Amino acid sequence: MTEHFSLGMAIIFVSGALNGSFALPMKYARRWSWENTWMVFVLVALIVLPWGLAAGFVPHLGEVYRQAPGRALAAPVAFGFLWGIAQCTFGIGIEAVGMALAFTVVSGLACLSGSLVPLLVMDPGELIRPRGILLLVSIPILIGGLFFYGKAGRRREGEQAGKSPAKSRVSYSLKAGLGICIFTGIVGSAWNLGFAFSGPVLGASVAWGAGPLTSTYAVWALILSAGFIPNLFYCAYLLFRNHTWPRFVGKGSPRETMLGVAMALLWLSGIVGYGIGATFVGKFGTSVGFTLFIAAQILTSNALGMLTGEWKETSARTRQILTAAVAVTLVSVIVLNLGGLF
Numbered sequence: 001m002t003e004h005f006s007l008g009m010a011i012i013f014v015s016g017a018l019n020g021s022f023a024l025p026m027k028y029a030r031r032w033s034w035e036n037t038w039m040v041f042v043l044v045a046l047i048v049l050p051w052g053l054a055a056g057f058v059p060h061l062g063e064v065y066r067q068a069p070g071r072a073l074a075a076p077v078a079f080g081f082l083w084g085i086a087q088c089t090f091g092i093g094i095e096a097v098g099m100a101l102a103f104t105v106v107s108g109l110a111c112l113s114g115s116l117v118p119l120l121v122m123d124p125g126e127l128i129r130p131r132g133i134l135l136l137v138s139i140p141i142l143i144g145g146l147f148f149y150g151k152a153g154r155r156r157e158g159e160q161a162g163k164s165p166a167k168s169r170v171s172y173s174l175k176a177g178l179g180i181c182i183f184t185g186i187v188g189s190a191w192n193l194g195f196a197f198s199g200p201v202l203g204a205s206v207a208w209g210a211g212p213l214t215s216t217y218a219v220w221a222l223i224l225s226a227g228f229i230p231n232l233f234y235c236a237y238l239l240f241r242n243h244t245w246p247r248f249v250g251k252g253s254p255r256e257t258m259l260g261v262a263m264a265l266l267w268l269s270g271i272v273g274y275g276i277g278a279t280f281v282g283k284f285g286t287s288v289g290f291t292l293f294i295a296a297q298i299l300t301s302n303a304l305g306m307l308t309g310e311w312k313e314t315s316a317r318t319r320q321i322l323t324a325a326v327a328v329t330l331v332s333v334i335v336l337n338l339g340g341l342f
Helices: 005-020 024-028 034-057 061-067 070-097 099-122 124-128 130-160 174-187 190-196 199-207 217-241 245-249 253-281 288-307 316-341
Strands: none
Touching (some): 005 253, 005 288, 024 034, 024 253, 061 199, 070 099, 070 174, 070 190, 070 199, 070 217, 124 130, 130 174, 130 316, 190 217, 199 217, 245 253, 288 316
């Protein structure tokens, strides 16, 4: 495919903004508990839309899966399941520490682990080449960013104590919330390995008539549907424990359902859009393009977090520390992805 760098980067930036804002509708849920909203979100985002795209744009989808070796099908499913656990804890992290803090910690660590793990598995010798060296340089920078986030979060917790902070439906301490986000960020890039080992599925998709932009839908359907399983079990557990099943059909359920659907559309549009944009960018789509995608996520989620009052009634000093945390995290992401230029 011909490279269209500027168009591709514009698509990636918009996609990152969409992905970074997917949790915004959750803030306006009034009658449902977290598990109700998250169940609708994951059902639409991980099952309905991915399989709809795969069935609609990958010709002879059943033949694609039959032609691919069993190992090529097992890898996306296994890593998708692992990623699904992190996807579930991501929702908990957003509730625990807020959208801005959760998005930046998770995005920074996912970028780090998403680059390090494939490198160690596929070509550990790269660690002594420019890409690997830059990766190792980025680690202390990222740790510095996380330190600033922790400091800003502790200050916010103290300053907002007893001042009617934004209502949360899940109660966690800041320390526990950050722990959840760190786990999510480390495990949340498992889909990278699932995609890395799915070459035969992509090849089969193209062989049966899929285009270069749509052949990935066959892989996304496997990864995301496997990721749905942990989310399903956890949400079902909460629905039974909290007796919140009836809320699906209670007063206001159509509005609450549409909020979950909106989350799914924002999230999957960002993921699919990134893939399209990276393809247009060409050689550096998954390096320079991924840097822009993560940066757009972080900038958008923090802007929305500020606009929706997550840092309301905090001091100017606390907001300065938050700004420093964003800047340091972005530097680590940029350093990490500069390796793609070598």
